[in-house]
Amino acid sequence: MSQSDFILETKELTKVFGGLVANSAVSIGFKEREAHAIIGPNGAGKSTFVNLLTGHLPPSGGQILFKGANIAGLAAHKVTRLGIGRSYQKTNIFPSFSCFENCRLAAQSRLASSMKFFRSASSYKAVSEQAEHALEAAGLTGRSGRVAGTMSYGEQRQLEIAMVLATAPQVLVLDEPLAGMGKEESEHMVGLLRDLARRYTLILVEHDMDAVFAIAQTLSVMVNGTLLESGPLDQIRSSKAVQDAYLGDGAEAY
Numbered sequence: 001m002s003q004s005d006f007i008l009e010t011k012e013l014t015k016v017f018g019g020l021v022a023n024s025a026v027s028i029g030f031k032e033r034e035a036h037a038i039i040g041p042n043g044a045g046k047s048t049f050v051n052l053l054t055g056h057l058p059p060s061g062g063q064i065l066f067k068g069a070n071i072a073g074l075a076a077h078k079v080t081r082l083g084i085g086r087s088y089q090k091t092n093i094f095p096s097f098s099c100f101e102n103c104r105l106a107a108q109s110r111l112a113s114s115m116k117f118f119r120s121a122s123s124y125k126a127v128s129e130q131a132e133h134a135l136e137a138a139g140l141t142g143r144s145g146r147v148a149g150t151m152s153y154g155e156q157r158q159l160e161i162a163m164v165l166a167t168a169p170q171v172l173v174l175d176e177p178l179a180g181m182g183k184e185e186s187e188h189m190v191g192l193l194r195d196l197a198r199r200y201t202l203i204l205v206e207h208d209m210d211a212v213f214a215i216a217q218t219l220s221v222m223v224n225g226t227l228l229e230s231g232p233l234d235q236i237r238s239s240k241a242v243q244d245a246y247l248g249d250g251a252e253a254y
């Protein structure tokens, strides 16, 4: 597959913490408008990988190509502005602000100069519309004026996704979006993510294998900081190496 087939691609991406190699020469390609899950046991290096992708950690080596340009080492806010949005394992909202305010602040953060922006009434309107669209896209239509902290946990996770959408990303990086959710909330979130996967490139770290199989078309399996295998869902499900290392007998433990 040629480089142009991928909107985002890592080449030999490496991260070393002291003596520990958390990511060892990881090369993964992400296609446009595809849901791609990164799976693997605890400590495999998944969070480190997404922290590198989104500029939250500087790599020790390798490349991160976004639309062909190497963005490795770029600061997180600059990566966001390029169009790679990211949600976190824990909710990251302002609980005393309304849903709309949370999204409006996120939309504003995408702009290079928010002070300059505040002077323009038309830009304010554009950002407000972007915030409302993001709420709708995240399934929170009608929740605009609701104080974020008073919503259910599941809705707060939806709000966090709305805040990422408000930054007008092309690539959405979601770190354990189902963490802490009950069955109903999880099903709702899976539906939302399947819907978003039709319009965005989705990169997902998730332990819930039923959800991963329902959302992702492509899977990359990490073990001990290395990429074990990357490919279409069916290929990974039937891979002997993946079965042995991860999806086999102990898969339910993850």
Ligand SMILES: Nc1ncnc2c1ncn2[C@@H]1O[C@H](COP(=O)(O)OP(=O)(O)OP(=O)(O)O)[C@@H](O)[C@H]1O
Pocket (backbone or CB within 6 Å): 017, 020, 022, 040, 041, 042, 043, 044, 045, 046, 047, 048, 049
């Ligand atoms: N900031 C850090 N400093 C030192 N070691 C770290 C740091 N972050 C992660 N590690 C180590 O790197 C390895 C990979 O951790 P990472 O959190 O990326 O794995 P993971 O696959 O996301 O695990 P989990 O599924 O439990 O979240 C682990 O051994 C971890 O202890």
